[in-house]
Amino acid sequence: MHVVLAGGGTAGHIEPAMALADALRRHDPRIGITALGTSRGLETRLVPERGYHLELIPAVPLPRKPTADLLTVPGRLAGTVRQTAEILDKVKADAVVGFGGYVALPAYLAARRRGIPMIVHEANARPGLANRVGARLTPYVAVSTPDSKLPHARYVGIPLRRSIATLDRGAKRAEARAFFELEPDRPTLLIFGGSQGARRLNEVAAATAVDILRAGIQVLHAIGPNNELRLDLPDGLPPYRIVPYLDRMDLAYAAADAALCRAGAMTCAELAAVGLPACFVPLPIGNGEQKLNAQPLVRAGGGLLVDDAELTPDWLRRNLIPLLTDAERLAAMGKAAAEFGRRDADEELVRMVLEAAGKVVEGETR
Structure with missing residues (x-):
């Protein structure tokens, strides 16, 4: 054949x-x-x-x-x-x-x-x-x-990919956080915008970085290979790891408790399959397909959805930080995502x- x-x-x-x-x-x-x-x-x-x-x-x-x-x-x-x-x-x-x-x-x-x-x-x-x-x-x-x-x-x-379809996030968590030099027991936010990054996500995350870290949340942020992000952070805060690109998305998903990301079809499918809650920020150009990609998963209870124009530091403070610090809600959203995923x-x-x-x-x- x-x-x-x-x-x-x-x-x-x-x-x-x-x-x-x-x-x-x-x-x-x-x-x-x-x-x-x-x-x-x-x-x-x-x-x-x-x-x-x-x-x-x-x-x-x-x-x-x-x-x-x-x-x-x-x-x-x-x-x-x-x-x-x-x-x-x-x-x-x-x-x-x-x-x-x-x-x-x-x-x-x-x-x-x-x-x-x-x-x-x-x-x-x-x-x-x-x-x-x-x-x-x-x-x-x-x-x-x-x-x-x-x-x-x-x-x-x-x-x-088999590395994603067969991923056990809990079993891989310790290895994943060590791989990215993250602390083993802190709530962890993964930020990524596809293979090229997302400038809007980078800018809003940078403006909110100190608030996120002071809430006890550590961050793994893939900014894109052609982007730069410089943060002036006080000493004594949790890690904020900046990388240009994530070659090991399986470990990135395993390290995280929630994601802030765009809503490409592959991103939505992978996050659902591994049971990782996410805040989806659809790309505001094109034919609106990214919003449609995320809506079924959000309806199932596995994520949040915010328009690109409404993604602000204040929105992150009011929505994403409380989510990352609520273990029970994270677990419920992760379960809903996994049940929806294929x-x-x-x-x-x-x-x-x-x-x-x-x-x-x-x-x-x-």
């Missing part, structure tokens, strides 16, 4: 694809995996690092909404679909799994042209154009939120791939 994964561009598309690739190989090491991508995306680095074969196709940017630009897509798309179909022929693909982004639509159209079963995975609450098209071409549609309006949607969650999305998606490819009959592998 050979599976082609189309999920290039951003880490939000690539990481779920790689998690599925790992799960497929765990299921059967003989399964062939080919990833589709473009030369402009992170997949040129991330896919080879994970040990999978990458085929490149030309990027065809898609408008996020139906506009006049949409009329030019078929002409630009035709050559890319032809090249993609040739790749499917070369690897003798049995199934195509798309995760959205530039490469997904050509993959869906090429798979349809060749009669190859396809599976759509949508990580965001508000799907992009490629997955809206793909979901109309197949009955196999996996989504990350129970609120999805895509046709044929099955709520499976987002495939996660740790087995990779295995669920494997079953859907096998089903689509005709490799499963009544739940048994042929």
Whole structure:
């Protein structure tokens, strides 16, 4: 069996694809995996690092909404679909799994042209154009939120890295706090804004740092590799650890009692899966998808939600500091997050791939 994964561009598309690739190989090491991508995306680095074969196709940017630009897509798309179909022929693909982004639509159209079963995975609450098209071409549609309006949607969650999906925060806590040079028994706040950081979160956290620390809370803050944050803190306060980037997100989650973060689909899925309460501050640009990503988890009781414009030092003093100093409330929110989260999305998606490819009959592998 050979599976082609189309999920290039951003880490939000690539990481779920790689998690599925790992799960497929765990299921059967003989399964062939080919990833589709473009030369402009992170997949040129991330896919080879994970040990999978990458085929490149030309990027065809898609408008996020139906506009006049949409009329030019078929002409630009035709050559890319032809090249993609040739790749499917070369690897003798049995199934195509798309995760959205530039490469997904050509993959869906090429798979349809060749009669190859396809599976759509949508990580965001508000799907992009490629997955809206793909979901109309197949009955196999996996989504990350129970609120999805895509046709044929099955709520499976987002495939996660095994280090996250299998994380026991309590068992790893002592190791994690030692790793980041944090004190072992203090309430701990994790602040991060995605791989590039978030300037708004950095600024508000810096303005509130002394208040947070005087409340007995220590902080682990990933500011982003291109950002700077200098704090003038009095002596004798708990640690405030500043790092440019977190290579060990599993240990960061294990060290923390709560998080202050953006609300990307992967962030929401990981925090729910590991049962870490969070204050979500959706990115204020784009189509509002980050707020939609966080809302189901917040409704379930696993987090707080505040608009970017309303995130102020005063808001943190009134909301986040009391949360971090209330162990009972933290435990209840963590339990609610964990009950909402999905740790087995990779295995669920494997079953859907096998089903689509005709490799499963009544739940048994042929």
